[in-house]
Amino acid sequence: MSDATIRRFVPPRGGGNPATDERSAYRWEAVDLLAYKSDASSPFRDVTRQTLFRRDDLAGELRYFEVAPGGHSTLERHAHVHAVLILRGRGRCLVGDAVHAVHERDLVTVPPGTGHQFRAAPDAPLGFLCMVDAVRDKPELPGPDALSSLRAARAVADFLDGR
Amino acid sequence: MSDATIRRFVPPRGGGNPATDERSAYRWEAVDLLAYKSDASSPFRDVTRQTLFRRDDLAGELRYFEVAPGGHSTLERHAHVHAVLILRGRGRCLVGDAVHAVHERDLVTVPPGTGHQFRAAPDAPLGFLCMVDAVRDKPELPGPDALSSLRAARAVADFLDGR
Numbered sequence: 001m002s003d004a005t006i007r008r009f010v011p012p013r014g015g016g017n018p019a020t021d022e023r024s025a026y027r028w029e030a031v032d033l034l035a036y037k038s039d040a041s042s043p044f045r046d047v048t049r050q051t052l053f054r055r056d057d058l059a060g061e062l063r064y065f066e067v068a069p070g071g072h073s074t075l076e077r078h079a080h081v082h083a084v085l086i087l088r089g090r091g092r093c094l095v096g097d098a099v100h101a102v103h104e105r106d107l108v109t110v111p112p113g114t115g116h117q118f119r120a121a122p123d124a125p126l127g128f129l130c131m132v133d134a135v136r137d138k139p140e141l142p143g144p145d146a147l148s149s150l151r152a153a154r155a156v157a158d159f160l161d162g163r
Numbered sequence: 164m165s166d167a168t169i170r171r172f173v174p175p176r177g178g179g180n181p182a183t184d185e186r187s188a189y190r191w192e193a194v195d196l197l198a199y200k201s202d203a204s205s206p207f208r209d210v211t212r213q214t215l216f217r218r219d220d221l222a223g224e225l226r227y228f229e230v231a232p233g234g235h236s237t238l239e240r241h242a243h244v245h246a247v248l249i250l251r252g253r254g255r256c257l258v259g260d261a262v263h264a265v266h267e268r269d270l271v272t273v274p275p276g277t278g279h280q281f282r283a284a285p286d287a288p289l290g291f292l293c294m295v296d297a298v299r300d301k302p303e304l305p306g307p308d309a310l311s312s313l314r315a316a317r318a319v320a321d322f323l324d325g326r
Contacts, residue, residue, distance in 0.1 A: 005258045009249075009268030028270055052270055053246035059296040060223020062246055083216035083225055085292070086172075087268075095168045105172030105250075107191055107215055129248070131294060133222040 004030055025066045026088060026127055028052065036065065037074065042141060046071030046120075054134065061134045066127040067091065067120040072162065075117040080136035082110035088127030091120040092159060097150060099159045102126070115142055115150070119162065167193055188229045189251060189290055191215065199228065200237065205304065209234030209283075217297065224297045229290040230254065230283040235325070238280040243299035245273035251290030254283040255322060260313060262322045265289070278305055278313070282325065 010027040025048050027033060036047035046068035053062040064087065067073060075094070090103045094117045095110055102108060102118075108128075110116045120126035142150065151157040173190040188211050190196060199210035209231035216225040227250065230236060238257070253266045257280045258273055265271060265281075271291075273279045283289035305313065314320040 003272075005261065005272055005274075006263045006265065007270040007272075009266070009270070026268070028268075031270075052248065053272070053294060055244060055246075055272075057275060058223070058244050058246060058294070059298075060221070060225075060246075060294050062223075062248070062294050081218060081221050083218075083221060083223075085215065085225070098168065100169045102169065103172070105189070105191075107170040107172070107194075109166075109168055109170075109216070109218075111168075112220060129292075131216060131221070131223050131225050135222075 007031060025068075025125075026050075026064065028064075042074040042076070042139075044072060044074045047073055052129075059134055061132050063130050063132070064127065065118070065130060066125055067118055068125055069120050070122050070162070071126075072119040073117055074139070074141070075115060075160070076139035076141055077113055077115040078137050078139045079112050080133050081112055082108070082116065083131040084108035084110065085129045086126070087129050089120060089125040091118060091124070091126035093118045094156060094159050097153060097156060099155050115146070117160070119159065170194060188231075188288075189213075189227065191227075205237040205239070205302075207235060207237045210236055215292070222297055223294050226293050226295070227290065228281070228293060229288055230281055231288055232283050233285050233325070234289075235282040236280055237302070237304070238278060238323070239302035239304055240276055240278040241300050241302045242275050243296050244275055245271070245279065246294040247271035247273065248292045249289070250292050252283060252288040254281060254287070254289035256281045257319060257322050260316055260319055262318050278309070280323070282322065 007029045031050045034049045036049045048066050050064045086102050086104050086106045096114045171192045194213045197212045199212045211229050213227045249265050249267050249269045256263050259277045
């Protein structure tokens with residue numbers, strides 16, 4: 001991570017197809033654009049990750065995730081809290097067993113141990129800041145039982161199927 | 164602080180004078196709009212403060228500060244780090260002995276023990292997110308010697324005088 005005092009925001013370039021063109025993602029100087037997860041066993045689609053602030057002398061970490069139109073993050077849970085601010089675009093999120101529409105600058109709290117997933121709208125990206133503790137546990141995926149219990153609610157099944 | 168999973172962003176209302184009208188500030192549901200400091204001995208002008216995320220189970224805290232056009236935060240320093248993302252508008256900041264122009268979504272790192280101040284442009288607000296450790300030391304103001312040593316640089320003196 002860069003030690004620069006100021007790291008400039010690089011606005012999305014025009015002309016690209018936001019669904020497929022990486023250049024449409026929000027970028028910052030001296031911040032690497034990373035694959036969302038390196039673990040291929042976690043199901044996700046079209047998500048990038050940038051760590052905006054991570055330092056040995058900060059107890060929190062601030063990351064930026066961008067889900068391309070039609071994409072989604074992994075459905076997972078963990079003991080650490082997610083403190084989210086939507087920075088760009090719109091979509092929906094599942095937190096526990098409730099589906100919420102989200103728009104720019106909405107705040108989302110994912111409490112400890114709560115399953116969650118973010119989905120971009122079909123025609124817009126969903127970019128969000130996520131503050132977490134620097135020291136935190138690893139996410140776990142829901143097992144088949146947890147999944148079918150979630151799917152019992154029609155609204156949740158529709159969300160998980162991207163409808 | 165609200166326990167709601169989602170807290171909606173309330174866009175600024177049109178028609179107000181952003182320099183004087185509190186309604187022009189960015190607001191979120193169930194987030195109090197507070198005076199920047201309650202300590203009248205810290206010099207500042209036209210700044211509001213909102214705590215977006217503060218929880219017992221989060222090591223970091225995320226706040227939103229908005230400086231009205233022509234206003235400024237307190238010039239101060241402390242051992243804890245500030246991790247800043249400009250969310251709205253534009254202005255300048257002093258970090259150590261360097262003045263930087265800042266615009267929407269730029270990242271600013273204020274290292275430990277480094278004097279800093281944020282100033283909105285004369286004709287635009289400066290709204291920024293600031294991540295800090297939940298457990299942190301109190302700010303201190305520069306003494307007369309530190310101030311005159313800062314002022315020795317013309318660019319810094321101009322900044323401090325709002326020029």
